[in-house]
Each structure stands twice: as structure tokens, then as C-alpha cells.
Amino acid sequence: MLSGIKQESFVKKKKSKKEFGVEKLIEFQHVSKIYKGGKIAVDDVNLSFDKGEFICFIGTSGSGKTTSMRMINRMTDPSKGKILINGEDIQTINPVELRRKIGYVIQNIGLMPHMTIRENIVLVPKLLKIDLEERNKIAEKMIDLVELPREMLDRYPNELSGGQQQRIGVVRALAANQDIILMDEPFGALDPITRDSLQDLVKDLQERLGKTIVFVTHDMDEALKLANRIAIMSEGKVIQFDTPDNILRHPVNEFVEELIGEDRLIQAKPDITTVGEVMLNNAITITPEKSLSEAIKLMREKRVDTLLVVDGTGVLKGFIDVETLDRRRTKATSVSDIMNPKVFFVKKSSLLRDTLQRILKRGLKYVPVVDDQQKVVGILTRASLVDIVYDVIWGEEDSTNETETTDVTQPQAEV
Numbered sequence: 001m002l003s004g005i006k007q008e009s010f011v012k013k014k015k016s017k018k019e020f021g022v023e024k025l026i027e028f029q030h031v032s033k034i035y036k037g038g039k040i041a042v043d044d045v046n047l048s049f050d051k052g053e054f055i056c057f058i059g060t061s062g063s064g065k066t067t068s069m070r071m072i073n074r075m076t077d078p079s080k081g082k083i084l085i086n087g088e089d090i091q092t093i094n095p096v097e098l099r100r101k102i103g104y105v106i107q108n109i110g111l112m113p114h115m116t117i118r119e120n121i122v123l124v125p126k127l128l129k130i131d132l133e134e135r136n137k138i139a140e141k142m143i144d145l146v147e148l149p150r151e152m153l154d155r156y157p158n159e160l161s162g163g164q165q166q167r168i169g170v171v172r173a174l175a176a177n178q179d180i181i182l183m184d185e186p187f188g189a190l191d192p193i194t195r196d197s198l199q200d201l202v203k204d205l206q207e208r209l210g211k212t213i214v215f216v217t218h219d220m221d222e223a224l225k226l227a228n229r230i231a232i233m234s235e236g237k238v239i240q241f242d243t244p245d246n247i248l249r250h251p252v253n254e255f256v257e258e259l260i261g262e263d264r265l266i267q268a269k270p271d272i273t274t275v276g277e278v279m280l281n282n283a284i285t286i287t288p289e290k291s292l293s294e295a296i297k298l299m300r301e302k303r304v305d306t307l308l309v310v311d312g313t314g315v316l317k318g319f320i321d322v323e324t325l326d327r328r329r330t331k332a333t334s335v336s337d338i339m340n341p342k343v344f345f346v347k348k349s350s351l352l353r354d355t356l357q358r359i360l361k362r363g364l365k366y367v368p369v370v371d372d373q374q375k376v377v378g379i380l381t382r383a384s385l386v387d388i389v390y391d392v393i394w395g396e397e398d399s400t401n402e403t404e405t406t407d408v409t410q411p412q413a414e415v
Contacts, residue, residue: 025051025212031081041067043236056215056223059233069216073102103173103181111157118153124176142171163194183215193342275355276348279369279378285310288336309339314375319343345370
């Protein structure tokens with residue numbers, strides 16, 4: 001838990017109910033939301049979320065996913081039924097007090113433009129009357145968590161990129177040490193690389209800090225990547241509530257199958273193969289201080305058109321390609337001058353079935369593989385994955401793929 005916060009949390013306030021030894025933090029008991037005119041937004045929902053779980057609500061537009069999440073902090077109240085937090089009916093809790101105990105992250109970030117980043121981060125701790133010195137410590141701790149420089153604390157939101165602002169939005173929701181964090185499609189407006197990075201960040205923080213996150217998304221890939229359990233909704237009802245693996249292997253009906261999509265069939269096969277077991281070990285790397293002439297010489301020797309840039313310890317920093325090198329060769333002298341730091345990568349320990357979907361979706365020819373210290377340990381090529389995908393879908397190997405997998409040193413294009 002984060003130090004220095006004196007706020008009384010839900011978990012400390014009341015002894016937890018337990019089922020099979022697991023703490024039940026949030027419960028929906030026959031919850032419905034009916035608007036004027038009889039429109040049913042949420043229809044008799046019964047769910048329970050355990051402490052420390054990452055829950056995703058997903059469904060089509062108008063399915064009731066956002067309304068269900070917003071009822072947890074009383075942004076809207078149920079028409080029928082009860083929602084319990086740690087066994088306590090939230091209708092008995094003052095809405096303002098309730099919201100101060102629950103973090104909230106929205107798609108448009110919601111940072112106050114007239115406040116500095118420091119002031120934005122400690123907004124709730126200030127409302128909780130935590131002293132200035134402690135608030136400054138909290139701000140520094142929070143910005144360290146998302147690996148942004150502390151000097152940014154005294155900047156204003158418009159001085160940060162969209163991805164940096166969203167990182168601040170995430171840690172602001174953690175600043176008062178709330179047990180529960182609600183996230184309403186927080187990454188929907190971001191580019192794919194920034195979105196992947198923030199998804200990894202949120203999952204890592206959730207696991208390290210033991211938070212319970214309730215996350216709304218319309219992106220099945222995002223739900224499968226982040227969630228411990230997924231609630232699939234349609235027309236106000238929960239159609240299926242289960243783990244990602246069980247939903248992929250045993251969709252309850254045709255609606256769930258269509259929401260999953262045929263392209264995710266490769267994820268339905270039980271498989272614990274990791275990226276490290278199938279990656280190629282011939283990643284071609286170069287360090288930032290090397291000259292452009294050294295870079296082009298290496299490309300020619302290795303017959304590649306892209307080089308991964310690593311520091312002296314092997315940590316991935318970016319990439320360079322032959323197009324950029326050719327375009328800027330008269331104005332730049334070293335690799336660091338033309339390096340692109342926005343490089344998509346996967347971890348060696350990741351499950352192959354999850355990684356396949358992310359690679360194929362982006363149409364990448366190859367992807368660098370890193371270890372837990374972000375050091376380059378190999379690559380996955382799109383060509384080398386062809387047999388794996390074929391085997392998962394058809395259950396057998398086909399010799400027609402051999403021509404695509406024989407040359408593992410083919411030109412490495414987009415990263």
C-alpha cells in the first residue's frame with residue numbers, strides 16, 4: 001500500500017465477507033437501472049468482485065456496461081436492488097464521501113487545466129485535509145510510479161503529451177490510496193503504442209499495489225489482456241461473467257462468439273507456450289553512439305533494413321530503419337540522431353497466444369522480445385508465426401508454409 005495516507009479504506013472499515021477464503025469487495029444484488037419512459041439500462045445484474053481483481057465490463061453501445069460501473073460510486077443510483085462494498089450498502093454512504101474513497105479515470109483524462117500536475121495529483125488528498133508536506137511526498141511518489149521526471153510536477157497539463165496526461169490521470173486515481181479504481185474507457189483515444197504501454201502500466205500497478213479495478217471497454221483485446229474476469233453485457237443483462245480463458249474456450253452463445261471474433265480463434269486453444277520458447281535469437285542490435293556508416297554496414301552484413309537500438313547493457317531504446325537513415329544521412333552523424341523511440345515489443349514471459357493477436361492485428365513483420373529488465377533477448381517474425389497459427393486453426397502442419405519460414409534473416413521492416 002502507499003505510505004502516508006491516513007484515509008480509512010473500505011477494507012479497514014469493516015471486516016470482509018469471504019467466500020472460499022477470498023475477500024468479496026463489491027457485490028451487485030439484483031441491480032436494475034430504469035430510466036424515465038421505461039427504458040431499461042441495466043436489468044437484474046448479480047455479480048461479485050473479489051479484492052484485488054481486475055474486472056472488465058464489455059459490450060456493444062447501450063449494453064449497460066458504463067451505467068453498471070457508474071452505479072458503484074453513485075454517479076447514478078440503482079432503480080432496484082443493492083450494491084455492497086465490503087458488505088455495506090452504498091446507499092447508506094454519503095455520495096461525496098463514497099467518491100473520495102474510489103478512484104476514477106475517464107477517457108478525456110479530466111485534468112484541471114488551471115492546476116499544475118502536482119496540484120492535479122493531490123486533489124483528493126487535499127480534500128481529505130492531508131498536510132502540504134505529505135501531499136508533496138505523495139505527488140513525487142506518484143510521478144515516480146509512472147516513470148516521468150519530477151520536474152513535470154510544476155508544469156500544466158497542456159505542456160504534456162496525451163500519453164503523459166493519461167499517466168497522470170491514472171496515478172491521480174491512486175493518490176489517496178483508494179482500494180477501488182473505476183476506469184471508463186481511459187485509453188480509447190490514444191494511439192496503439194501509447195495504449196499498449198499504458199495498459200501494461202495499469203496492470204503492473206494494479207498487481208503491485210493490490211488494487212481492485214473495474215474497467216469499461218469496447219475493445220475485446222484490451223479486456224482479454226487486462227482482466228482477471230470479464231462481464232459481457234447486452235441489452236442491460238450480463239450474458240457471461242468468467243475468466244478470459246473460459247470465455248475464449250466456452251462462449252455461452254452466438255452473441256459472445258461474435259463479440260470475441262473469429263480472428264481470436266487462435267486464443268481458444270489451451271496453450272501455455274511462452275514467447276521465449278518460440279522466439280528467434282538473432283535480433284540485430286546497435287548502440288546509440290555508433291555512426292551512421294557503421295549502421296549501414298551492419299545492415300548490409302546482416303541483410304536487414306532495420307536495427308534495434310540498445311544501450312550498453314542491452315536495454316531496448318528504439319529502432320532505426322534504412323529509409324530514415326537515407327533521408328537524414330547528410331544532417332545526422334550518429335544512430336541516436338535518427339533513432340525512433342516508439343518501438344512495439346513483447347516480453348519473453350508473455351503467453352504466445354496473447355502475443356500472436358497483438359502482432360497479427362498490427363501487421364508487423366517482426367517484433368523485438370525483451371526480458372523483465374527490458375533487455376533485448378530475441379525477435380518474433382511474422383513469417384515464423386505462420387506455422388503456429390496454421391497448426392492452431394487446422395491442427396496440422398502444411399509444407400506450403402516452408403517457403404515463408406526458411407529465411408529468418410529476411411529484411412526487418414516495420415517495428
